[in-house]
Amino acid sequence: MEYPTESIKNVVEALSKLPGIGKKTSLRLTLHLMQKSPQEVEELATALYNLHKSTFRCKNCNHLSDQEICNICNDTKRDSHLLCVVEEVGDLLAIEKTGYFKGRYHVLGGKISPLEGIGPNQLSIPQLIKRIQTEEIHEIIMALSTTQEGETTAFYLSREILSINPNITLSHIAKGIPSGASLEFTDEITLSKSLIHRSQYSTLNSINS
Amino acid sequence: MEYPTESIKNVVEALSKLPGIGKKTSLRLTLHLMQKSPQEVEELATALYNLHKSTFRCKNCNHLSDQEICNICNDTKRDSHLLCVVEEVGDLLAIEKTGYFKGRYHVLGGKISPLEGIGPNQLSIPQLIKRIQTEEIHEIIMALSTTQEGETTAFYLSREILSINPNITLSHIAKGIPSGASLEFTDEITLSKSLIHRSQYSTLNSINS
Numbered sequence: 001m002e003y004p005t006e007s008i009k010n011v012v013e014a015l016s017k018l019p020g021i022g023k024k025t026s027l028r029l030t031l032h033l034m035q036k037s038p039q040e041v042e043e044l045a046t047a048l049y050n051l052h053k054s055t056f057r058c059k060n061c062n063h064l065s066d067q068e069i070c071n072i073c074n075d076t077k078r079d080s081h082l083l084c085v086v087e088e089v090g091d092l093l094a095i096e097k098t099g100y101f102k103g104r105y106h107v108l109g110g111k112i113s114p115l116e117g118i119g120p121n122q123l124s125i126p127q128l129i130k131r132i133q134t135e136e137i138h139e140i141i142m143a144l145s146t147t148q149e150g151e152t153t154a155f156y157l158s159r160e161i162l163s164i165n166p167n168i169t170l171s172h173i174a175k176g177i178p179s180g181a182s183l184e185f186t187d188e189i190t191l192s193k194s195l196i197h198r199s200q201y202s203t204l205n206s207i208n209s
Numbered sequence: 210m211e212y213p214t215e216s217i218k219n220v221v222e223a224l225s226k227l228p229g230i231g232k233k234t235s236l237r238l239t240l241h242l243m244q245k246s247p248q249e250v251e252e253l254a255t256a257l258y259n260l261h262k263s264t265f266r267c268k269n270c271n272h273l274s275d276q277e278i279c280n281i282c283n284d285t286k287r288d289s290h291l292l293c294v295v296e297e298v299g300d301l302l303a304i305e306k307t308g309y310f311k312g313r314y315h316v317l318g319g320k321i322s323p324l325e326g327i328g329p330n331q332l333s334i335p336q337l338i339k340r341i342q343t344e345e346i347h348e349i350i351m352a353l354s355t356t357q358e359g360e361t362t363a364f365y366l367s368r369e370i371l372s373i374n375p376n377i378t379l380s381h382i383a384k385g386i387p388s389g390a391s392l393e394f395t396d397e398i399t400l401s402k403s404l405i406h407r408s409q410y411s412t413l414n415s416i417n418s
Binding site for chain 1: 216227237247252259263298299
């Protein structure tokens with residue numbers, strides 16, 4: 001497609017590299033930006049310029065932070081014996097949003113994927129091993145995606161962790177029917193797993209929980 | 210929501226001002242940018258910085274251009290007697306993509322909307338009036354949206370244009386059933402208009418056109 005100007009073409013092409021944004025959406029966004037004041041567009045450009053300049057990876061857990069050690073690792077009120085392993089920062093933020101988790105995290109930065117050439121050393125797994133050797137961790141919760149690659153990563157990590165410290169409790173977040181879902185439209189694997197991992201009602205009160 | 214750093218917050222908020230991008234999508238895009246190299250993100254930032262610096266409005270037709278007069282207005286091969294009035298640059302580009310139109314354009318920059326305080330003077334209607342007075346235009350095609358506001362704008366323009374030059378042919382692009390649509394799911398207004406504006410088959414060949 002021919003664009004009215006070179007600078008429009010550059011923005012369309014740069015925006016269309018973002019996930020979920022095709023050339024058509026990208027053009028619509030660019031034309032929208034042309035209707036905005038130059039100041040507003042520069043504000044976005046400046047924010048992008050500064051993104052990598054003041055955001056780093058936490059040396060401890062690989063979370064994003066503006067300091068060497070992130071707020072979560074620095075928070076002495078959080079349970080340092082409980083560690084939650086996630087793939088990406090987005091997963092960490094999703095868990096934080098629930099407000100239910102009071103331990104610390106370790107962000108792998110992806111999952112093991114031999115097809116894409118991602119092994120343990122491409123992820124922050126060596127740092128995790130080091131943490132297990134040096135910190136006093138009692139339980140590690142795997143909060144990885146329930147895909148083939150996620151399960152492979154969890155299996156690899158479990159074996160590594162237990163070979164270092166067999167006394168650590170390993171757990172994974174519950175797999176089952178999501179809240180608000182109808183059984184009829186739930187896939188067979190999820191449904192069979194939710195039957196296998198069924199929970200017993202301990203008291204009458206827990207029926208509604 | 211609490212963001213890991215101030216610079217992430219700035220990008221999330223700037224991106225979420227774009228149409229169709231909410232806070233959740235914006236965060237996903239920002240975390241994606243954090244996984245990219247600083248160079249790639251700076252490329253996008255630079256493209257945005259330069260957007261307004263080298264793209265202007267064509268003095269003649271209000272299209273976007275890197276010169277005072279756009280390529281389309283400067284193209285002597287195009288029919289200068291035929292003018293197509295559109296609301297936005299996106300509409301112009303959509304028509305250009307068909308390759309069917311060989312005349313020139315006039316981009317209004319929106320449509321008349323009293324509720325939003327947009328009258329003829331907020332649009333490039335005065336420039337259009339001037340073009341009608343100075344250029345030798347034989348036909349003006351209204352290619353405006355088929356909404357209440359689009360129709361109001363077309364009505365206002367038709368009256369103005371004919372009061373200046375009653376010999377100009379005024380037309381609008383065909384309204385009817387879109388290509389590939391099923392009659393059953395077409396709304397009543399479109400269906401009734403497509404009956405009123407029915408076309409007669411002039412030759413057997415035109416049945417398939």
